[in-house]
Amino acid sequence: MDRATRFELPQRTLRDPLVTLTIHEQQSVPARPVTVRPIRYLGDPVLRRPSKKVRRLDDSIRRLIADMTESMIEAQGVGIAAPQIGVGLRIVVIGMPDEEPYPLINPEVIKRDGERRIYEGCLSVPGYRGEVTRSVSVTVKALDANGREVRIKAEDDLLAQALEHEVDHVNGTVYVDRLDSRDDLEKLEPSDPSMAELRREGDDRPDDDDGPEDED
8 A cells, every 4th residue: 555645644653552463572573674565456366366364484484474464565655465465365555654664474364344545556556646535543462573363453444444444455455446436536646746656766647548558
């Protein structure tokens, strides 16, 4: 998930009472050289396939998490899912502003309450945003990088939005699927304040106004 809508939503930290982690230690990945992997864009089949459950947490998974984290930071995102770097596993990384990123393995939304309309963008659909319906309150169950269970509850904030957005990705859903119509997809101009947060040096953006394309 990109940072395009960050300025529109109230933010809460992981220390906020609305966010509950059922672990006693901060999640972490081992310090080691990492690789920034290219982001897969809408139209890539990997974004449309439901991801496989992680059965074993080993060093290869921890290396993948480290690569995902670095790739998300490089792309200026607040969340990333493994399919967005071409890996069909149920792993996401969440990176709220001013907070340390953390992984969620085999994430599952176990409770939703309420509805709200909010603008959303995506690293896999660069240069665009659209208004979608998301839940007000979201609870997600997952494992951390050490295999311990974690539950996160977020309400009416960027974290709640990012949790639903990233779990959608591992289920093979992209946020544009939740638009009322593809005509509701808005192209961001380079002068748009939110566009500045999406861009990174050397990044290519669509030059036409036809909108992003997906495979049938």
